[in-house]
Every structure is written in C-alpha cells, then in structure tokens.
Amino acid sequence: MAENVWILGIHMTKFGKHPELDTVDLGAQAAIGALSDAGLRMRDVGVLAAGNLMQAAASFGQQLQKQIGQTGIPVFNVANACATGATALRVAIMAIRAGETEVGLAVGVEKLSGAGLLAGGSRVAQSDTWSPRGRFGAVAALDGRIGTETMPGVFAQIGLEYDHKYGGATFELFARISEKNHAHSTLNPLASYQKRFSVEQIMNDVMIAYPNTRPMCSANCDGAAAAVVVSESKLRTLSLEQQRRAVKISASVLTSDPWQEACQVLPDVNTLTRAAAEQAYEQAGVGPEDLDLVELHDCFATAELVHYDNLKLCPTGGAVDFFNSGATWRDGTTPVNVSGGLESKGHPVSATGIANVWEIATHLRGEAGDRQIEGARVGLAHVIGLGSACGVHILEKAV
Amino acid sequence: MSNRVPLVDYLVLDGEPHLTARECTRCGARYFDRRNACAACEADTFHTVDVATEGELRAFTIVSFAAPGIPVPFVAGVVDCAGTSVRANVVNVPADPRHVRVGMKVRLATVTVGVDAAGVEAVGFGFEPAS
Ligand SMILES: [Zn+2]
Numbered sequence: 001m002a003e004n005v006w007i008l009g010i011h012m013t014k015f016g017k018h019p020e021l022d023t024v025d026l027g028a029q030a031a032i033g034a035l036s037d038a039g040l041r042m043r044d045v046g047v048l049a050a051g052n053l054m055q056a057a058a059s060f061g062q063q064l065q066k067q068i069g070q071t072g073i074p075v076f077n078v079a080n081a082c083a084t085g086a087t088a089l090r091v092a093i094m095a096i097r098a099g100e101t102e103v104g105l106a107v108g109v110e111k112l113s114g115a116g117l118l119a120g121g122s123r124v125a126q127s128d129t130w131s132p133r134g135r136f137g138a139v140a141a142l143d144g145r146i147g148t149e150t151m152p153g154v155f156a157q158i159g160l161e162y163d164h165k166y167g168g169a170t171f172e173l174f175a176r177i178s179e180k181n182h183a184h185s186t187l188n189p190l191a192s193y194q195k196r197f198s199v200e201q202i203m204n205d206v207m208i209a210y211p212n213t214r215p216m217c218s219a220n221c222d223g224a225a226a227a228v229v230v231s232e233s234k235l236r237t238l239s240l241e242q243q244r245r246a247v248k249i250s251a252s253v254l255t256s257d258p259w260q261e262a263c264q265v266l267p268d269v270n271t272l273t274r275a276a277a278e279q280a281y282e283q284a285g286v287g288p289e290d291l292d293l294v295e296l297h298d299c300f301a302t303a304e305l306v307h308y309d310n311l312k313l314c315p316t317g318g319a320v321d322f323f324n325s326g327a328t329w330r331d332g333t334t335p336v337n338v339s340g341g342l343e344s345k346g347h348p349v350s351a352t353g354i355a356n357v358w359e360i361a362t363h364l365r366g367e368a369g370d371r372q373i374e375g376a377r378v379g380l381a382h383v384i385g386l387g388s389a390c391g392v393h394i395l396e397k398a399v
Numbered sequence: 400m401s402n403r404v405p406l407v408d409y410l411v412l413d414g415e416p417h418l419t420a421r422e423c424t425r426c427g428a429r430y431f432d433r434r435n436a437c438a439a440c441e442a443d444t445f446h447t448v449d450v451a452t453e454g455e456l457r458a459f460t461i462v463s464f465a466a467p468g469i470p471v472p473f474v475a476g477v478v479d480c481a482g483t484s485v486r487a488n489v490v491n492v493p494a495d496p497r498h499v500r501v502g503m504k505v506r507l508a509t510v511t512v513g514v515d516a517a518g519v520e521a522v523g524f525g526f527e528p529a530s
Contacts, residue, residue, distance in 0.1 A: 129515045130404045130515050130521050132404075132408060135432035135433040136407040136408060136409065136431060137407055137408025137409075137433075138407050138408075139404055139406055139407075139512075139521050140406060140512055140513070140521060140523075141466065142406075143465070143466055144465045144468075144475075144488075145406060145512065145523050146406070146407065146487055146488065146523065146524075147475040147476065147477070147486035147487055147488060148460065148462045148475035150464070150465065152460075152462075152464075153462045153475055154460075156460035157458035157459060157460050157475070157476065160458045160459055160460065161477070164457055164458060164501035171496065206463075207461070207463045208463055208464055209460045209461065209462045209463065209464070210460055210472075210496055211460075212460075259428065259438045259439040261428070261429075261482070261483075261484060262477065262484035264430065264438070265477055265484040265485065265486045266458060266477045266486065
C-alpha cells in the first residue's frame with residue numbers, strides 16, 4: 001500500500017468581498033499562506049494542482065506560478081464543479097501516493113461576489129421560427145418550461161424528495177438547519193456573514209425556490225484556500241514542531257454518480273455521496289461514530305439534511321430525527337458545519353473543497369480559537385459538485 | 400401541414416398527447432435525450448416506448464427567481480409515471496405549498512409555449528392535479 005499523505009500547511013483567506021484583489025491575488029494569498037504554514041517554499045513543491053471555474057480555460061495554475069514561483073513543476077488545472085477544490089487536493093495526494101513527488105500544493109480560488117443565481121445551461125438561442133435543437137429536439141429553452149435547472153430549485157427538490165421518502169422534512173425544519181449554521185458562523189472571523197438569524201427571520205426572508213429562502217442558500221463570495229501535502233517519509237525528515245502540527249489524511253475519495261433510474265432527470269446527489277463515504281470510512285478505518293466534527297456541502301439547507309443520511313451520520317431515513325436531537329449543533333454529538341457552512345461562511349466554488357479541509361485541520365490542530373471543538377481528533381470534509389462529483393476527506397490529528 | 404410543433408421531440412401531440420422515451424433494448428433503462436449508448440449497460444440500441452400519462456409527484460419546488468421570460472412563481476417537479484421519472488412543471492394549480500404536496504396524483508396536460516413568425520404554435524407539457 002502507498003504511504004500515508006499528510007497536510008503540512010494549509011491556509012484559507014477571509015471569505016467575502018475582495019473588490020481590490022483579482023483571482024491570482026487571492027490564490028497567491030492562499031498559496032503563500034499554506035507554504036508559510038508548512039515551512040516550505042515553492043522550490044520544495046513537486047506538483048501544483050490548481051482549481052478555478054470562472055476562468056477555467058485561462059491556466060490559472062500557471063498564472064499563479066508567474067506571481068509566486070516558476071520552478072518548472074507540472075501543473076494540473078482542474079475543474080469539477082463545486083468539487084473543484086477537493087479535486088485539486090486529490091490530484092496532489094495522488095501524485096504523492098504514486099511516488100512521483102514528496103510535496104504537492106493544491107489551490108482553489110473563486111471570485112463570485114455579486115454573481116446572481118447560478119442557473120442551468122439549456123438556454124438555446126431562439127430564432128423567429130421554431131426549429132428543434134439539441135439532444136431533446138427542443139424548439140425553445142427548457143429551463144423553467146420543463147422543470148427547473150436553477151441550483152436552488154434542484155436542491156429544493158432533493159430535500160422534498162427526502163420528505164416524500166421518509167417524512168418530517170418541513171419548511172420549518174430546513175429553516176432550523178439554516179439557523180444552526182448562521183449561529184455557528186458568529187464564531188468564525190473568516191466567514192462571509194457572522195450574523196445570527198431567528199427561524200422566523202429565515203422563513204420570512206425572500207423566497208428563492210421553496211422551501212429555500214435566501215439565508216438557506218449558499219452565499220456567493222470571493223475566497224481562496226490552499227494546502228501543502230507531503231509524504232510520510234518526507235514529514236519524518238522535518239522538525240518536531242512541523243510533525244506535531246501535521247494532519248494525517250486518512251482517506252481521500254472522489255466519486256461520480258453511477259447510473260440510477262431518474263439520475264438524468266433530477267441529479268442524484270445521494271448515491272455518489274454514500275459511495276464516497278463508504279470508501280472513505282473503509283480507507284480510514286474509522287466509522288461515522290468516531291467523527292468529532294463534519295464539514296458537509298450545505299449549498300442549500302435542503303442539501304444538508306440529505307447528507308446527514310448519505311454520510312451515514314444517522315440511520316437510513318433518520319436525518320430528521322438526527323437533526324431534531326440537536327446532534328449537529330456545535331455542542332452536539334456530531335457537530336456539523338461549525339464554520340457556518342456554505343450558507344454563512346460562503347461558497348467561493350473552487351475554494352470550498354479545500355476550505356472545508358482547512359476548517360477540520362484547524363480544529364484537529366487545536367487552533368480554531370473561539371469555535372474550537374475541544375479534543376477533536378477525527379473529522380470529515382465533504383463536497384459535491386452537480387454533474388456530479390463528490391469528494392470526501394477524513395483527517396486525523398497527529399499522535 | 401401542422402400548425403403545431405412539440406416543445407421537445409419526446410412529446411407526441413397526435414391523438415391523446417403523451418410522452419415517449421428511448422428504452423435500452425438490453426436493460427430497459429429509459430432516456431428522453433438523443434443517445435450515444437446506454438449509461439447503465441453500455442448497449443447502443445434503443446426503441447421508443449410510451450410513458451404513462453398519470454403519475455405521482457415525487458419532488459417539487461416553487462421557483463421564484465428564474466430566467467428572463469419565464470413567469471414566476473411556478474412549480475417544478477419530478478413525476479413518477481409508473482416507474483419512469485419525468486421532469487416537468489406542475490400546472491393548473493396555484494404555485495403555493497398549500498396546494499402542492501409530494502405524493503399527489505397528477506396527469507399529463509399540454510400547455511402553449513408561444514406562436515412563431517410563421518404562425519406555428521409550440522406546445523409544451525406539464526402535469527396537473529388528477530383529482
Ligand atoms: Zn442499457
């Protein structure tokens with residue numbers, strides 16, 4: 001078996017509005033921060049994995065090198081929807097596991113402040129006479145005419161599908177999930193928003209796609225995160241202080257969705273997440289009951305509920321009871337999204353899959369300040385990108 | 400010459416309006432789009448089958464913000480038509496959670512999309528409450 005891979009350095013920028021910084025500025029801030037945290041320099045790095053969606057064809061990784069260090073190493077520019085950051089991290093880990101290098105750098109960055117609704121893609125150009133186009137032979141745009149392709153609407157359906165299957169998933173329940181994450185964010189100085197909302201405020205806010213109101217949707221913002229990962233043999237050559245703060249990557253998994261009835265009609269975010277979680281628990285040799293905290297992909301409040309089940313934090317069908325027990329609040333048995341989650345911390349798409357890992361690593365290092373989960377030893381970070389791609393990483397504190 | 404065209408090629412307007420699917424001849428997986436091969440079993444032959452016109456609403460949302468030209472709010476959902484899932488709007492019902500619920504019985508209905516410069520009407524579909 002390939003040797004273990006460790007996080008040696010990791011950094012997350014403040015999430016929010018950064019009008020004065022461009023994509024490369026933010027990426028550089030995260031990368032330099034992670035290198036400094038690791039005690040290494042660009043010349044020590046053997047592979048760079050770079051994630052950015054808004055300029056996916058612009059070779060962001062090379063643009064970043066031109067600002068922080070051109071050392072001739074291979075660059076992998078990756079794009080995998082909202083799982084882009086986790087994919088970049090996974091690429092760096094795979095390069096180390098493959099024995100190609102001892103040190104990898106993964107960076108994810110996005111500038112999304114002011115971006116509107118993230119909608120779907122079937123906007124065919126309309127001519128003045130009907131003519132069938134595309135794979136459905138459509139004579140007009142389908143989004144809005146045959147269901148919805150908007151993200152809030154897609155994930156709203158995913159939440160209500162869970163209600164149809166198991167019951168109990170009411171508008172108010174989803175609002176209470178959002179209440180939790182916004183409450184958690186008040187302790188996170190790097191979150192986009194640090195404002196507590198009451199359930200009533202959340203339910204009475206602007207309705208985007210029932211049952212998701214505005215505070216129940218992920219916040220578009222700017223941000224970046226980066227991680228330096230090293231092989232275990234490299235780690236053992238470093239200082240005791242570096243070894244003490246290093247965080248073990250016990251599992252690194254990326255899945256796509258296997259075919260299921262309906263998966264091409266409404267995206268199935270469940271099957272691939274369950275598969276990723278199962279593989280991750282197997283790789284790490286830990287179970288959901290061992291997790292001291294979880295950062296999961298609450299792109300909408302409706303998504304958080306189904307992922308309690310998909311990540312096996314509760315018995316199948318038991319997500320509503322699990323949430324109602326208080327388990328996922330920061331003082332509960334399985335704290336979920338103590339960072340504030342995507343709804344409050346924010347969701348700069350390509351940064352998210354590394355920022356979630358940063359949150360877990362910071363707790364495992366005991367460096368999370370006011371929001372520290374005391375004694376945290378094991379944590380899980382999950383992201384999902386529609387299309388679909390799911391990344392799960394399980395991290396453990398150095399012993 | 401017909402003065403009506405379907406919004407999508409899997410909507411049949413002649414006779415009793417209904418949807419069709421491309422069904423994999425090997426494994427029976429159903430699709431609504433033009434296929435290169437079956438995503439479930441990799442076979443590459445399909446035949447056309449009719450989809451049941453009645454079903455049960457398995458999931459829905461009420462969309463308040465949509466693309467330009469789409470009237471809001473509207474109800475979007477997934478209908479289980481005797482085992483075949485169909486994406487559609489729920490029509491002829493108030494766009495309000497008091498009138499739409501998961502599990503409700505629905506049936507296919509046609510809706511007008513618009514008329515083009517040549518006077519041809521495009522006809523789409525949705526599902527309306529069956530009771
Ligand atoms: Zn097949």
